[in-house]
Amino acid sequence: MKSIAVAGVAAMAVSACATVPGANVAPGSPITAEEAQVGAQYHEQFVAQFGGEMTGPYASYVDQIGSNIAVQSGLAQDRNAFDVTLLNSSVNNAFAVPGGYVYATRQLVNLMNNEAELAAVLGHEVGHVAARHSARRQAAAQRNQIGGVGIAILSSILLGDNPLGETIARGALQGSQVLTLSYSRNQELEADALGVQYLKNAGYDPRSMATLLQSLAAQNQLDAQLQGRDNATIPEWASTHPDPASRVQNAVQLAGNNTGVTNRDTFLSRIDGMIYGDDPEQGVIEGNQFIHPMLRFSFTAPQGFYMINSPSAVSINGDAGQAQLTTGAYNNNLDTYIRSAFQAIGGEQQQLAPSSIERTTVNGLPAAFGTARVNNGQQQVDVTVFAYEFSADQAFHFQAITPAGQSGTFNSLFSSMRRISASEAGSVIPRRIDIVTAGGGDSVASLAQRMAYTDGQEARFRVLNGLSGNDQVVPGRKYKIVVRAN
Template structure:
């Protein structure tokens, strides 16, 4: 049977064939990779542009006790062992309590203050930096961008082709949707294969640099323990978010992979009389002694379902089934049926007048004053608008004035059918919004890591149980996670350990 293909279909198919031929051999992997849509020069340009945005989003660069230069030194040592030794890399410590590390194309590598607090040896830190360097040398972002562009072209081409072959544009659209889903699964963030490849490259670089590669598995086990503790504190399933569409493989899978890579590189590793996870332990612990831990009270604190902002001397809460995330510019509230955003505006108007002006372009309605603790000037109003996908939504606006020039403002959003839930969140916030005394505000002090020598088991156990924590809970388990200990285990007397102090 013959089909007469239109010029449009022929162009789509021929274009697809040309795009799929845009492969090159990567010296880091020795394999061909498809990077037709992002050249090395483009990677450098994108990395340089986004670097400033990353600094803005994560609270800027950070230094403590020479940590910035220390991290850069380790990073350069690893890059020197890579296939791109002559290319410039930029290593940055970010002032964020979030445990995270990532890389931008063009050689921009980041680790957070929170991640450094979790590390217990230079080798563990090297494993993280090596992994992120592996994403750069593997050109994974270039692959992702190129695959995404090709997926879009393939999706359009197959949709047109299906319409021609079946005579049905509706069916063609359905096929396009199915292909689009597969393409999205393939290119969303870094793929599982890319994550494993970055692990392999990272182990290669740290082994060549003289670090014990088994520290990679040790640190990934810590990441898993920290993730499980965070989930417990937030009342979430520890496995939440680790599905087939996640941007990273399951943590336990990565641990197993890292162990296998470490075993393969064991013969090339420089021998040492120290235990594997203690390679460079003293050097790193000396650098992080006194390091700030958790959120800075000056930026606001999340305590369960409450948010506390000591500089403004205010506290407010959301229903217990909602979660809070303190961002660089606003606090985000997330729940099943509603979401909210909180920030502060500087304005001399009263609460009701401010809301009237704030929501004017959206036709704010049902504007009224409301009662909040302490008799503060407060008002609320309702607007109806739509999302970028043109879905209708309700937004409950809430403004609370605490002094002549400060408005605390909330936007609580939900579907038209969820107005009762939107109002429940707004009511909880309004009824819980209280001002702190000067003494209460001053009581929230930043936590810091202190490196001490462990005494007897009984003494250490008592220190762990009484240790202050960001949430005021699970002190003993947090002590174990920070020190890489199994539940119930205690360090040997004379060992250097991490404690938290206020």
């Protein structure tokens, strides 16, 4: 959650256009002027929605690799025709949109283990654009009169696929990510095939498509394990890419016996020192506590719930309900603020209003809350908005959804919100990637002990370095660990 955050972004181009750019363009054709205009028009909104744009050597390197692989697509002959952005996000995510705009998060880049894998993930995304997948999905959505299609995409990241989350998702995520609609399995396989072909053309090892998909699947499984979830499908790569694990064997077959360069050591040296996980400027998750050193607040998730931090909100997810912390315009009136939050959640389809609003104080903060009972199409649910005043022009609120009669599920969450001191804020130190060389006496266990985590050290080390359960470290070989460093 960024220091200035407003949930959701303005509706993207597709929701405002009668026709979808690229929908009638032959796959593999060069970028059209209309596609370039759409990409440029909404580039800044995408950047803002996904954590902001990183600059400097890390970003330059990703731009170089992304532009070089994108040229293989035939969308443009000049690598300068592509705009490759490294996003400051702790979510594993990559996407590309019409007009030559390609995006990858630093978290996803950190998961890669060589340059060929980075080229593979970016080539896969460019393949979606070259095949005009998103344009065709958007056109179908328009024909079916689907509005606010971004809801379905990010709700799985922020609120899970549980239908309880749909009401909150509608308000918090209306209109976002319309240009990156969820892809079908056939479209994923086609983008994999195109990405593999781009790797071959550029001289990279095409087997890297399979190894990156293996890493993504392993990371999904580890996230589920660490968060106490029974499934490994949420969160998923961009939440638009169905099950990377099921596509690994197909990618192996596409690569065949071809080989090429991976540039492993070059890649590792170029990502050395990059922030890993949450950026303190956007707040950090430490166990079941969320701390925002810039905005100077903290709260604690209930036992049995896990959190996901995004640029616009923090979500708290569990079987008993979902909640989300976000903010909105505030003018020194909590009652008005809460009613506006309910209206945003309900949207045009459902006029939501609390049955009443009660005032209280939480750890010295002026606060207020209200609840509304609604039918989400499958069952009766309680929607709660619990707001806190931090100053005359700044407030934050939880919006929570639970089965009817169970709104008390989040009472401990609501009562945990507090200001933090300057010293507590200053003690938040980011995690970073540190590239180390294994010595003769090193093992997976010895290197894993250096990981800046109190849980799952060895599992985290193995997934981060693409090691299976039986793989061992090789003396003299470079590996990634995660350390605390300013």
